[in-house]
Amino acid sequence: IIKTPEEIEKMRLAGRLAAEVLEMIEPYVVAGVTTDELNSRCHDYIVNVQQATPAPLNYHGFPKSICTSVNHVICHGIPNDKPLKDGDIINIDITVIKDGYHGDTSRMFVVGEPSILAARLIKVTQEAMYLAIKKVKDGTRLGDIGQVIQQHAEKHGYSVVREYCGHGIGAEFHEEPQVLHYGRAGTGEVLKAGMCLTIEPMINAGARHSKLLKDDWTVVTKDRSLSAQYEHTILVTETGCEILTLRSDDTIERIVSAE
Numbered sequence: 222i223i224k225t226p227e228e229i230e231k232m233r234l235a236g237r238l239a240a241e242v243l244e245m246i247e248p249y250v251v252a253g254v255t256t257d258e259l260n261s262r263c264h265d266y267i268v269n270v271q272q273a274t275p276a277p278l279n280y281h282g283f284p285k286s287i288c289t290s291v292n293h294v295i296c297h298g299i300p301n302d303k304p305l306k307d308g309d310i311i312n313i314d315i316t317v318i319k320d321g322y323h324g325d326t327s328r329m330f331v332v333g334e335p336s337i338l339a340a341r342l343i344k345v346t347q348e349a350m351y352l353a354i355k356k357v358k359d360g361t362r363l364g365d366i367g368q369v370i371q372q373h374a375e376k377h378g379y380s381v382v383r384e385y386c387g388h389g390i391g392a393e394f395h396e397e398p399q400v401l402h403y404g405r406a407g408t409g410e411v412l413k414a415g416m417c418l419t420i421e422p423m424i425n426a427g428a429r430h431s432k433l434l435k436d437d438w439t440v441v442t443k444d445r446s447l448s449a450q451y452e453h454t455i456l457v458t459e460t461g462c463e464i465l466t467l468r469s470d471d472t473i474e475r476i477v478s479a480e
């Protein structure tokens with residue numbers, strides 16, 4: 222739904238705070254740290270420093286404040302007492318609520334040196350998200366976004382997870398529309414200036430198939446191949462979009478003119 226100027230200001234603040242949590246945690250993502258420790262650091266920063274609320278905690282019963290998805294975990298990984306080890310790749314997914322509005326963003330980190338394969342999967346996944354972001358403007362169709370992500374992933378021999386998608390975002394964590402990371406250009410709903418969305422492709426090195434672990438949260442690749450994800454929250458504008466969760470390590474501008 223279309224945000225008012227006042228709501229857009231609140232989305233800018235929530236998005237900035239979410240981005241700042243990923244900037245804060247970066248030095249702590251090293252071999253030996255547990256994802257529980259990363260969760261605690263992020264939780265305390267969100268609550269005590271940002272005076273914000275971590276959206277995942279108790280969302281549909283999720284037990285922690287962030288999602289930590291390691292290696293073949295596709296998404297919704299639960300922080301635990303397992304230490305990260307050299308070569309691990311991990312997605313940290315942050316959603317904060319500030320003044321009633323949500324900012325939702327995630328990035329990949331590598332522990333020590335990644336394998337060539339892992340580094341390539343991570344690079345292609347971020348490129349797919351960036352290519353999709355560059356397609357967005359008033360009048361873009363959701364299929365235009367899905368196709369460019371799917372095309373980029375499959376061109377590199379990778380696959381796109383189908384069961385989880387991006388979403389509208391605002392006063393609610395998840396709003397209309399569903400933003401599929403696959404599809405056909407020229408199909409689907411038309412984007413309008415003032416809408417806020419996330420684009421959050423999950424790309425697998427192997428087959429697209431996923432399965433849910435017994436904890437009823439952790440989603441893993443069926444073939445145990447690596448999976449990577451990036452997520453930004455964006456505001457649709459007449460000529461393109463504004464990336465509300467941009468970080469200093471991003472290699473795309475905050476204000477994007479659609480190509």
Ligand SMILES: CCc1ccsc1-c1ccc(O)c(O)c1
Pocket residue numbers: 276277280281283287288297314325388421452
């Ligand atoms: C842990 C939060 C959660 C629970 C059910 S779906 C979900 C989730 C996690 C990350 C997201 O980016 C998202 O949009 C939803």
Ligand SMILES: [Mn+2]
Pocket residue numbers: 314315316325326327421452
């Ligand atoms: Mn997220």
Ligand SMILES: [Mn+2]
Pocket residue numbers: 325387388419421452
């Ligand atoms: Mn999301």
Ligand SMILES: [Mn+2]
Pocket residue numbers: 290291292293294295296310311312447448449450
């Ligand atoms: Mn992963």
